Amino acid sequence: MSKVGKDEIIRAAEEVVREKGARKLTLDAVAAQCGLSKGGLLHHFRTKQALLQAMLESAVAREGGCAADYLARAGDGPGTALAARIHSMFSLMQDDESLPRSLIAAVAEDPALLEPIREKEERVRREICASVKDPELAQLLLFASRGMFFARVFGLMEPGDPQFERLRERLLAMAADID
Amino acid sequence: MSKVGKDEIIRAAEEVVREKGARKLTLDAVAAQCGLSKGGLLHHFRTKQALLQAMLESAVAREGGCAADYLARAGDGPGTALAARIHSMFSLMQDDESLPRSLIAAVAEDPALLEPIREKEERVRREICASVKDPELAQLLLFASRGMFFARVFGLMEPGDPQFERLRERLLAMAADID
DNA sequence: CAAAACCGACCGACTGGACGGTATGGTAGC
DNA sequence: GCTACCATACCGTCCAGTCGGTCGGTTTTG
Numbered sequence: 460m461s462k463v464g465k466d467e468i469i470r471a472a473e474e475v476v477r478e479k480g481a482r483k484l485t486l487d488a489v490a491a492q493c494g495l496s497k498g499g500l501l502h503h504f505r506t507k508q509a510l511l512q513a514m515l516e517s518a519v520a521r522e523g524g525c526a527a528d529y530l531a532r533a534g535d536g537p538g539t540a541l542a543a544r545i546h547s548m549f550s551l552m553q554d555d556e557s558l559p560r561s562l563i564a565a566v567a568e569d570p571a572l573l574e575p576i577r578e579k580e581e582r583v584r585r586e587i588c589a590s591v592k593d594p595e596l597a598q599l600l601l602f603a604s605r606g607m608f609f610a611r612v613f614g615l616m617e618p619g620d621p622q623f624e625r626l627r628e629r630l631l632a633m634a635a636d637i638d
Numbered sequence: 639m640s641k642v643g644k645d646e647i648i649r650a651a652e653e654v655v656r657e658k659g660a661r662k663l664t665l666d667a668v669a670a671q672c673g674l675s676k677g678g679l680l681h682h683f684r685t686k687q688a689l690l691q692a693m694l695e696s697a698v699a700r701e702g703g704c705a706a707d708y709l710a711r712a713g714d715g716p717g718t719a720l721a722a723r724i725h726s727m728f729s730l731m732q733d734d735e736s737l738p739r740s741l742i743a744a745v746a747e748d749p750a751l752l753e754p755i756r757e758k759e760e761r762v763r764r765e766i767c768a769s770v771k772d773p774e775l776a777q778l779l780l781f782a783s784r785g786m787f788f789a790r791v792f793g794l795m796e797p798g799d800p801q802f803e804r805l806r807e808r809l810l811a812m813a814a815d816i817d
Numbered sequence: 818c819a820a821a822a823c824c825g826a827c828c829g830a831c832t833g834g835a836c837g838g839t840a841t842g843g844t845a846g847c
Numbered sequence: 848g849c850t851a852c853c854a855t856a857c858c859g860t861c862c863a864g865t866c867g868g869t870c871g872g873t874t875t876t877g
Contacts, residue, residue: 481746485836499853566792567660567746573792580794595808602785603778609788613745613752615759629774664862678827
């Protein structure tokens with residue numbers, strides 16, 4: 460038959476948040492979205508928190524994979540680690556909105572769920588600072604990409620904004636000749 | 639005697655979000671926080687959405703006031719408008735966390751509530767772009783401050799972080815000689 | 818002037834629905 | 848027949864919003 464699987468449930472949950480808002484991310488809604496009964500859903504995730512956590516992990520993993528791809532394509536110059544992270548931020552903005560949506564839902568539900576993300580953020584910043592001669596500028600560029608990311612999360616910037624692509628290129632260019 | 643008033647209710651609501659999280663922003667909780675019955679609370683704000691909206695408006699007004707103060711103190715050079723906005727972002731980070739908290743609560747409840755903020759953001763960006771020779775860089779600096787702001791909102795950056803002050807000064811310096 | 822009528826602020830019990838989670842039973846594949 | 852997967856029914860709780868009513872003050876009126 461249909462074969463559901465946790466990934467599809469996570470996608471469904473993201474879809475629910477995108478359509479109805481974080482507050483409406485309810486177990487019934489997720490179940491309905493992926494054509495499952497609530498019982499079936501709760502078989503895969505025994506609690507709502509578990510689902511939230513899985514959503515975050517999934518999104519974080521996608522970000523990591525995206526950065527890794529970039530690193531594989533471009534060698535490892537001085538600003539490459541930074542560029543990879545900036546690139547992955549933009550990818551998350553364009554491809555889908557899974558991470559941001561999950562973020563909002565999670566932080567509304569229970570801020571403690573963000574702990575793994577906090578740790579990852581710290582690692583990334585350390586890695587970037589170590590790979591570059593001007594760590595402050597590097598962090599500012601990273602924060603700029605984060606800022607654009609959140610602007611999109613909150614719908615403050617349209618994806619079709621003409622500025623968007625130019626700012627992205629400008630950021631990557633500044634990352635490239637940071638040394 | 640006690641005199642309640644809408645402002646105090648808004649403060650109480652922010653306090654609830656700060657202490658218990660956006661999900662726990664309930665009418666009962668707000669009422670309890672400001673020593674009021676739910677009936678009394680609903681007398682001032684006839685619906686929860688109305689309260690959320692007032693919270694956002696209040697926070698936005700505070701941001702605007704902060705930027706205006708900065709403009710009054712520093713003349714109006716080329717990068718001053720930008721610096722004012724960056725400065726107000728950092729003020730919001732340090733003084734309290736009312737705007738971010740309200741933001742999260744509102745966006746979780748109903749993303750449509752963000753519309754006024756979206757409009758203001760657009761105005762600010764236009765104003766800054768018009769006041770400077772390199773609008774892209776200006777926007778990137780603005781986004782960097784936004785990025786740090788959100789990092790703090792989500793607890794991704796500690797307030798005591800030694801980097802914090804240096805990044806702030808670096809940002810303001812870059813804003814100062816943008817022309 | 819004083820009583821009556823009115824008004825805004827506030828209270829607190831109540832309701833109806835939403836939502837997370839449980840309990841139980843059914844079914845398909847190994 | 849055991850396990851993984853899924854459905855149905857149900858429970859307890861939480862919460863936004865309603866409603867009738869109290870109380871102190873102000874305005875109207877006889």
